[in-house]
Amino acid sequence: MRLTVLTLLAVLAAPAAHAVEYTTMLPKQSSIGFEFRQMGVPVKGSFKRFATEMAFDPARPEAARAKIEIDLASIDAGSSEADDESAGKLWFNRSVYPKATFVSREVRALGNNRFELRGTLTLKGKPRDMVIPVSYAPGRNTATFDGSFVLKRLDFGIGEGMWADVATVANEVQVKFRIAATGK
Amino acid sequence: MSTVTRYTTPAIVLHWLMALLIFAAFPLGVYMHELPLSPDKLKLYSYHKWIGVSVFLLVAIRLGWRLTHTPPALPGDIAAWQRRASAVTHGLLYLLMIAIPLSGWLMSSAKGFQTVWFGVLPLPDLIEKNRELGDLLAGVHKALNFTLLGLVILHVGAALKHHFIERRPFLQRMGLGRKERT
Numbered sequence: 001m002r003l004t005v006l007t008l009l010a011v012l013a014a015p016a017a018h019a020v021e022y023t024t025m026l027p028k029q030s031s032i033g034f035e036f037r038q039m040g041v042p043v044k045g046s047f048k049r050f051a052t053e054m055a056f057d058p059a060r061p062e063a064a065r066a067k068i069e070i071d072l073a074s075i076d077a078g079s080s081e082a083d084d085e086s087a088g089k090l091w092f093n094r095s096v097y098p099k100a101t102f103v104s105r106e107v108r109a110l111g112n113n114r115f116e117l118r119g120t121l122t123l124k125g126k127p128r129d130m131v132i133p134v135s136y137a138p139g140r141n142t143a144t145f146d147g148s149f150v151l152k153r154l155d156f157g158i159g160e161g162m163w164a165d166v167a168t169v170a171n172e173v174q175v176k177f178r179i180a181a182t183g184k
Numbered sequence: 185m186s187t188v189t190r191y192t193t194p195a196i197v198l199h200w201l202m203a204l205l206i207f208a209a210f211p212l213g214v215y216m217h218e219l220p221l222s223p224d225k226l227k228l229y230s231y232h233k234w235i236g237v238s239v240f241l242l243v244a245i246r247l248g249w250r251l252t253h254t255p256p257a258l259p260g261d262i263a264a265w266q267r268r269a270s271a272v273t274h275g276l277l278y279l280l281m282i283a284i285p286l287s288g289w290l291m292s293s294a295k296g297f298q299t300v301w302f303g304v305l306p307l308p309d310l311i312e313k314n315r316e317l318g319d320l321l322a323g324v325h326k327a328l329n330f331t332l333l334g335l336v337i338l339h340v341g342a343a344l345k346h347h348f349i350e351r352r353p354f355l356q357r358m359g360l361g362r363k364e365r366t
Contacts, residue, residue: 038226038297039226039227039229039230039300039303040230040300040303040304041230041297041298041299041300041303041306042298043296043297044296078296078297079295079296079297080315081221082221084221085221162222162223163223165223168223168226168227169223169226
Protein backbone atom coordinates (compact mmCIF):
# COMPACT_ATOMS: atom_id res chain seq x y z
CA MET A 1 0.00 0.00 0.00
CA ARG A 2 2.74 2.35 1.01
CA LEU A 3 4.60 1.44 -2.15
CA THR A 4 1.53 2.23 -4.20
CA VAL A 5 1.25 5.68 -2.67
CA LEU A 6 4.91 6.33 -3.37
CA THR A 7 4.49 5.15 -6.93
CA LEU A 8 1.50 7.40 -7.34
CA LEU A 9 3.43 10.35 -5.94
CA ALA A 10 6.31 9.60 -8.24
CA VAL A 11 3.98 9.46 -11.25
CA LEU A 12 2.31 12.71 -10.24
CA ALA A 13 5.63 14.38 -9.68
CA ALA A 14 6.99 13.21 -13.03
CA PRO A 15 5.44 15.91 -15.23
CA ALA A 16 6.75 18.58 -12.90
CA ALA A 17 10.20 17.07 -13.08
CA HIS A 18 9.99 17.22 -16.86
CA ALA A 19 8.41 20.62 -16.96
CA VAL A 20 10.23 23.03 -19.16
CA GLU A 21 10.96 26.62 -18.53
CA TYR A 22 11.00 28.26 -21.93
CA THR A 23 13.91 30.63 -22.18
CA THR A 24 15.32 30.58 -25.69
CA MET A 25 13.58 32.11 -28.70
CA LEU A 26 13.83 30.32 -32.04
CA PRO A 27 14.24 33.22 -34.48
CA LYS A 28 13.35 31.29 -37.63
CA GLN A 29 9.97 30.25 -36.23
CA SER A 30 9.24 33.61 -34.66
CA SER A 31 7.80 36.69 -36.32
CA ILE A 32 6.67 40.21 -35.52
CA GLY A 33 4.33 41.73 -38.09
CA PHE A 34 2.04 44.72 -38.28
CA GLU A 35 -0.76 46.01 -40.44
CA PHE A 36 -2.12 49.50 -40.92
CA ARG A 37 -4.41 51.30 -43.34
CA GLN A 38 -3.18 53.79 -45.85
CA MET A 39 -5.93 55.62 -47.80
CA GLY A 40 -8.26 52.82 -46.72
CA VAL A 41 -5.90 50.18 -48.07
CA PRO A 42 -4.47 47.56 -45.68
CA VAL A 43 -0.66 47.44 -45.78
CA LYS A 44 1.37 44.70 -44.13
CA GLY A 45 4.83 45.03 -42.66
CA SER A 46 7.21 43.20 -40.37
CA PHE A 47 10.46 43.33 -38.44
CA LYS A 48 13.07 40.76 -39.37
CA ARG A 49 15.43 41.09 -36.39
CA PHE A 50 14.50 41.09 -32.75
CA ALA A 51 15.97 39.62 -29.59
CA THR A 52 14.15 38.31 -26.56
CA GLU A 53 15.01 37.54 -23.01
CA MET A 54 12.31 35.40 -21.56
CA ALA A 55 11.38 32.89 -18.92
CA PHE A 56 8.05 31.10 -18.95
CA ASP A 57 7.28 28.16 -16.72
CA PRO A 58 3.81 26.80 -17.56
CA ALA A 59 3.45 25.71 -13.94
CA ARG A 60 4.05 29.26 -12.72
CA PRO A 61 2.90 31.62 -15.48
CA GLU A 62 2.59 34.56 -13.08
CA ALA A 63 6.34 34.45 -12.59
CA ALA A 64 6.99 34.72 -16.32
CA ARG A 65 8.91 37.63 -17.72
CA ALA A 66 9.81 38.84 -21.17
CA LYS A 67 11.90 41.51 -22.75
CA ILE A 68 11.79 42.04 -26.49
CA GLU A 69 14.11 44.32 -28.36
CA ILE A 70 13.34 45.09 -32.00
CA ASP A 71 15.96 46.34 -34.43
CA LEU A 72 14.03 49.04 -36.31
CA ALA A 73 16.49 48.90 -39.21
CA SER A 74 15.10 45.45 -40.02
CA ILE A 75 11.71 46.89 -40.97
CA ASP A 76 9.73 45.90 -44.00
CA ALA A 77 7.14 48.68 -44.14
CA GLY A 78 5.54 47.44 -47.35
CA SER A 79 7.87 49.08 -49.90
CA SER A 80 11.51 50.14 -50.03
CA GLU A 81 10.35 53.75 -50.24
CA ALA A 82 8.42 53.35 -46.98
CA ASP A 83 11.35 51.47 -45.37
CA ASP A 84 13.60 54.46 -46.03
CA GLU A 85 10.97 56.98 -44.96
CA SER A 86 10.37 55.16 -41.65
CA ALA A 87 13.96 55.85 -40.53
CA GLY A 88 13.46 59.61 -40.66
CA LYS A 89 12.83 62.06 -37.84
CA LEU A 90 9.07 62.22 -38.46
CA TRP A 91 8.79 58.45 -38.02
CA PHE A 92 11.13 56.35 -35.85
CA ASN A 93 14.05 58.82 -35.85
CA ARG A 94 16.18 55.72 -36.06
CA SER A 95 19.60 57.31 -35.72
CA VAL A 96 18.59 58.45 -32.20
CA TYR A 97 16.21 55.57 -31.32
CA PRO A 98 17.42 52.49 -33.20
CA LYS A 99 15.36 50.01 -31.18
CA ALA A 100 11.88 49.43 -29.86
CA THR A 101 11.64 47.58 -26.56
CA PHE A 102 8.95 45.86 -24.60
CA VAL A 103 9.58 44.90 -20.97
CA SER A 104 6.98 42.89 -19.10
CA ARG A 105 5.98 43.84 -15.58
CA GLU A 106 3.19 41.41 -14.83
CA VAL A 107 1.62 38.29 -16.31
CA ARG A 108 -1.96 37.35 -15.54
CA ALA A 109 -3.35 33.92 -16.34
CA LEU A 110 -6.78 34.07 -17.99
CA GLY A 111 -7.28 30.29 -18.24
CA ASN A 112 -7.19 27.99 -21.27
CA ASN A 113 -3.54 28.84 -21.89
CA ARG A 114 -4.37 32.48 -22.35
CA PHE A 115 -2.46 35.20 -20.59
CA GLU A 116 -2.32 38.92 -20.31
CA LEU A 117 1.10 40.41 -20.58
CA ARG A 118 1.34 43.83 -18.99
CA GLY A 119 4.38 45.94 -19.47
CA THR A 120 6.00 48.92 -21.06
CA LEU A 121 6.49 49.44 -24.77
CA THR A 122 9.10 52.08 -25.57
CA LEU A 123 9.22 53.54 -29.05
CA LYS A 124 11.07 56.69 -30.04
CA GLY A 125 12.02 57.22 -26.39
CA LYS A 126 8.39 57.24 -25.27
CA PRO A 127 7.44 54.55 -22.73
CA ARG A 128 3.76 53.57 -22.75
CA ASP A 129 1.90 50.95 -20.72
CA MET A 130 0.46 48.15 -22.81
CA VAL A 131 -1.75 45.14 -22.12
CA ILE A 132 -1.01 42.37 -24.59
CA PRO A 133 -3.12 39.21 -24.78
CA VAL A 134 -1.00 36.13 -25.46
CA SER A 135 -2.01 32.56 -26.10
CA TYR A 136 0.38 29.76 -25.30
CA ALA A 137 0.56 26.53 -27.30
CA PRO A 138 2.74 23.85 -25.69
CA GLY A 139 4.63 21.54 -27.99
CA ARG A 140 7.01 18.64 -27.50
CA ASN A 141 10.15 20.71 -27.06
CA THR A 142 8.97 23.99 -28.42
CA ALA A 143 6.19 26.24 -27.27
CA THR A 144 4.65 29.05 -29.28
CA PHE A 145 3.30 32.29 -27.92
CA ASP A 146 0.91 34.17 -30.18
CA GLY A 147 -0.28 37.64 -29.51
CA SER A 148 -2.05 40.49 -31.21
CA PHE A 149 -2.83 44.02 -30.11
CA VAL A 150 -3.54 47.45 -31.49
CA LEU A 151 -1.31 50.41 -30.77
CA LYS A 152 -1.89 54.02 -31.69
CA ARG A 153 1.16 55.30 -33.54
CA LEU A 154 0.57 58.90 -32.46
CA ASP A 155 0.86 57.87 -28.78
CA PHE A 156 4.53 57.32 -29.61
CA GLY A 157 4.97 60.22 -32.02
CA ILE A 158 5.38 57.80 -34.91
CA GLY A 159 4.51 59.84 -37.99
CA GLU A 160 4.69 63.49 -36.95
CA GLY A 161 4.17 66.70 -38.87
CA MET A 162 2.54 66.13 -42.23
CA TRP A 163 2.19 62.42 -41.38
CA ALA A 164 0.05 63.11 -38.30
CA ASP A 165 -2.98 63.21 -40.62
CA VAL A 166 -4.71 59.93 -39.77
CA ALA A 167 -7.00 60.18 -42.80
CA THR A 168 -4.01 59.23 -44.95
CA VAL A 169 -2.19 56.82 -42.65
CA ALA A 170 -4.43 55.42 -39.89
CA ASN A 171 -3.48 55.92 -36.25
CA GLU A 172 -4.25 52.30 -35.38
CA VAL A 173 -1.56 49.73 -36.08
CA GLN A 174 -2.40 46.08 -35.58
CA VAL A 175 0.64 44.21 -34.27
CA LYS A 176 0.78 40.42 -34.51
CA PHE A 177 3.59 38.29 -33.20
CA ARG A 178 4.56 34.69 -32.74
CA ILE A 179 7.44 33.76 -30.49
CA ALA A 180 8.59 30.15 -30.62
CA ALA A 181 10.82 29.10 -27.74
CA THR A 182 12.62 26.10 -26.34
CA GLY A 183 13.62 25.58 -22.79
CA LYS A 184 15.67 23.52 -20.47
CA MET B 185 -35.13 61.88 -95.44
CA SER B 186 -31.99 62.90 -93.60
CA THR B 187 -29.40 60.73 -91.93
CA VAL B 188 -27.65 61.90 -88.77
CA THR B 189 -23.94 61.09 -89.15
CA ARG B 190 -23.39 61.14 -85.44
CA TYR B 191 -22.67 58.55 -82.79
CA THR B 192 -25.50 57.73 -80.39
CA THR B 193 -25.71 59.89 -77.28
CA PRO B 194 -24.53 57.15 -74.88
CA ALA B 195 -21.50 56.54 -77.10
CA ILE B 196 -20.70 60.26 -77.16
CA VAL B 197 -21.09 60.59 -73.37
CA LEU B 198 -18.84 57.56 -72.79
CA HIS B 199 -16.24 58.87 -75.26
CA TRP B 200 -15.91 62.29 -73.60
CA LEU B 201 -16.17 61.01 -70.05
CA MET B 202 -13.37 58.54 -70.68
CA ALA B 203 -11.34 61.18 -72.53
CA LEU B 204 -11.65 63.42 -69.48
CA LEU B 205 -10.60 60.65 -67.06
CA ILE B 206 -7.68 59.55 -69.23
CA PHE B 207 -6.50 63.15 -69.71
CA ALA B 208 -6.52 63.51 -65.91
CA ALA B 209 -4.94 60.16 -65.05
CA PHE B 210 -2.04 60.37 -67.50
CA PRO B 211 -0.33 63.58 -66.27
CA LEU B 212 -1.21 62.62 -62.70
CA GLY B 213 0.65 59.34 -63.20
CA VAL B 214 3.69 61.08 -64.67
CA TYR B 215 3.73 63.71 -61.91
CA MET B 216 3.05 61.58 -58.83
CA HIS B 217 5.67 59.04 -59.79
CA GLU B 218 8.49 61.54 -59.26
CA LEU B 219 7.29 62.90 -55.91
CA PRO B 220 9.11 62.11 -52.66
CA LEU B 221 6.97 60.07 -50.28
CA SER B 222 4.38 62.25 -48.52
CA PRO B 223 0.69 62.05 -47.56
CA ASP B 224 -0.08 64.01 -50.74
CA LYS B 225 1.73 61.42 -52.82
CA LEU B 226 -0.32 58.64 -51.22
CA LYS B 227 -3.50 60.60 -51.96
CA LEU B 228 -2.54 61.21 -55.59
CA TYR B 229 -1.73 57.52 -56.07
CA SER B 230 -5.14 56.63 -54.69
CA TYR B 231 -6.91 59.15 -56.93
CA HIS B 232 -4.98 57.85 -59.95
CA LYS B 233 -6.03 54.28 -59.11
CA TRP B 234 -9.65 55.30 -58.56
CA ILE B 235 -9.70 56.98 -61.98
CA GLY B 236 -8.09 53.89 -63.51
CA VAL B 237 -10.72 51.55 -62.06
CA SER B 238 -13.43 53.93 -63.31
CA VAL B 239 -11.92 53.82 -66.82
CA PHE B 240 -11.83 50.02 -66.62
CA LEU B 241 -15.54 49.84 -65.72
CA LEU B 242 -16.54 52.43 -68.32
CA VAL B 243 -14.64 50.68 -71.11
CA ALA B 244 -16.54 47.48 -70.33
CA ILE B 245 -19.85 49.34 -70.76
CA ARG B 246 -18.48 51.06 -73.85
CA LEU B 247 -17.38 47.79 -75.43
CA GLY B 248 -20.85 46.40 -74.82
CA TRP B 249 -22.33 49.43 -76.55
CA ARG B 250 -19.86 49.28 -79.43
CA LEU B 251 -20.50 45.58 -80.08
CA THR B 252 -24.26 46.09 -80.27
CA HIS B 253 -24.27 49.33 -82.30
CA THR B 254 -22.83 50.22 -85.67
CA PRO B 255 -20.90 53.49 -85.66
CA PRO B 256 -21.88 56.05 -88.29
CA ALA B 257 -20.16 55.30 -91.61
CA LEU B 258 -17.18 57.38 -92.66
CA PRO B 259 -17.76 59.68 -95.67
CA GLY B 260 -17.54 57.65 -98.89
CA ASP B 261 -14.53 59.48 -100.31
CA ILE B 262 -12.15 58.73 -97.41
CA ALA B 263 -9.20 56.77 -98.77
CA ALA B 264 -9.13 53.02 -98.18
CA TRP B 265 -5.79 53.16 -96.30
CA GLN B 266 -7.23 55.79 -94.00
CA ARG B 267 -10.24 53.57 -93.29
CA ARG B 268 -7.90 50.72 -92.41
CA ALA B 269 -5.71 52.99 -90.29
CA SER B 270 -8.83 54.26 -88.51
CA ALA B 271 -10.06 50.72 -87.78
CA VAL B 272 -6.64 49.64 -86.47
CA THR B 273 -6.24 52.78 -84.32
CA HIS B 274 -9.69 52.41 -82.80
CA GLY B 275 -9.03 48.71 -82.10
CA LEU B 276 -5.74 49.53 -80.39
CA LEU B 277 -7.32 52.33 -78.38
CA TYR B 278 -9.92 49.90 -77.04
CA LEU B 279 -7.21 47.35 -76.31
CA LEU B 280 -5.16 49.90 -74.36
CA MET B 281 -8.17 51.21 -72.45
CA ILE B 282 -8.49 47.65 -71.13
CA ALA B 283 -4.79 46.76 -70.82
CA ILE B 284 -3.65 49.95 -69.06
CA PRO B 285 -5.97 49.81 -66.03
CA LEU B 286 -5.43 46.05 -65.88
CA SER B 287 -1.64 46.46 -65.81
CA GLY B 288 -1.99 49.13 -63.12
CA TRP B 289 -4.20 46.89 -61.00
CA LEU B 290 -1.78 43.95 -61.33
CA MET B 291 1.23 46.19 -60.64
CA SER B 292 -0.44 47.48 -57.50
CA SER B 293 -1.04 43.92 -56.26
CA ALA B 294 2.52 42.88 -57.09
CA LYS B 295 3.84 45.88 -55.16
CA GLY B 296 1.75 44.82 -52.17
CA PHE B 297 -0.86 47.57 -52.28
CA GLN B 298 -4.37 46.40 -52.86
CA THR B 299 -6.53 48.63 -55.06
CA VAL B 300 -9.56 49.87 -53.14
CA TRP B 301 -11.91 51.86 -55.37
CA PHE B 302 -12.72 55.20 -53.68
CA GLY B 303 -11.23 53.69 -50.51
CA VAL B 304 -14.38 51.61 -50.19
CA LEU B 305 -14.57 48.79 -52.72
CA PRO B 306 -11.55 46.47 -52.64
CA LEU B 307 -10.53 44.80 -55.88
CA PRO B 308 -9.14 41.30 -55.38
CA ASP B 309 -5.39 40.88 -55.65
CA LEU B 310 -5.04 38.61 -58.68
CA ILE B 311 -1.33 38.11 -58.06
CA GLU B 312 0.76 37.90 -54.90
CA LYS B 313 3.23 40.48 -53.69
CA ASN B 314 6.45 40.20 -55.69
CA ARG B 315 8.79 43.18 -55.97
CA GLU B 316 10.48 42.09 -59.22
CA LEU B 317 7.14 41.45 -60.91
CA GLY B 318 5.91 44.79 -59.57
CA ASP B 319 8.83 46.62 -61.18
CA LEU B 320 8.31 44.72 -64.43
CA LEU B 321 4.61 45.62 -64.49
CA ALA B 322 5.47 49.26 -63.78
CA GLY B 323 7.55 49.21 -66.96
CA VAL B 324 4.69 47.58 -68.87
CA HIS B 325 2.19 50.15 -67.53
CA LYS B 326 4.47 52.99 -68.59
CA ALA B 327 5.15 51.57 -72.07
CA LEU B 328 1.44 50.99 -72.68
CA ASN B 329 0.68 54.54 -71.59
CA PHE B 330 3.19 56.12 -73.92
CA THR B 331 1.82 53.94 -76.74
CA LEU B 332 -1.61 55.31 -75.83
CA LEU B 333 -0.24 58.85 -75.91
CA GLY B 334 1.03 58.27 -79.46
CA LEU B 335 -2.28 56.79 -80.60
CA VAL B 336 -4.30 59.60 -79.00
CA ILE B 337 -2.18 62.17 -80.81
CA LEU B 338 -2.84 60.28 -84.07
CA HIS B 339 -6.57 59.97 -83.26
CA VAL B 340 -7.04 63.66 -82.38
CA GLY B 341 -4.76 64.77 -85.22
CA ALA B 342 -6.73 62.75 -87.79
CA ALA B 343 -10.08 64.08 -86.52
CA LEU B 344 -8.81 67.68 -86.62
CA LYS B 345 -7.30 67.20 -90.08
CA HIS B 346 -10.57 65.82 -91.48
CA HIS B 347 -12.53 68.62 -89.83
CA PHE B 348 -10.41 71.70 -90.38
CA ILE B 349 -8.17 70.93 -93.33
CA GLU B 350 -10.50 68.76 -95.39
CA ARG B 351 -13.47 70.78 -94.08
CA ARG B 352 -15.64 67.78 -93.36
CA PRO B 353 -18.07 67.95 -90.39
CA PHE B 354 -15.99 65.44 -88.48
CA LEU B 355 -16.19 66.76 -84.94
CA GLN B 356 -20.00 66.68 -85.15
CA ARG B 357 -19.73 62.89 -85.24
CA MET B 358 -18.67 63.04 -81.59
CA GLY B 359 -21.28 65.61 -80.64
CA LEU B 360 -19.24 68.81 -81.07
CA GLY B 361 -21.12 71.63 -82.73
CA ARG B 362 -24.49 71.44 -84.42
CA LYS B 363 -25.92 68.15 -85.58
CA GLU B 364 -24.87 67.70 -89.17
CA ARG B 365 -27.39 66.21 -91.55
CA THR B 366 -26.63 64.98 -95.02
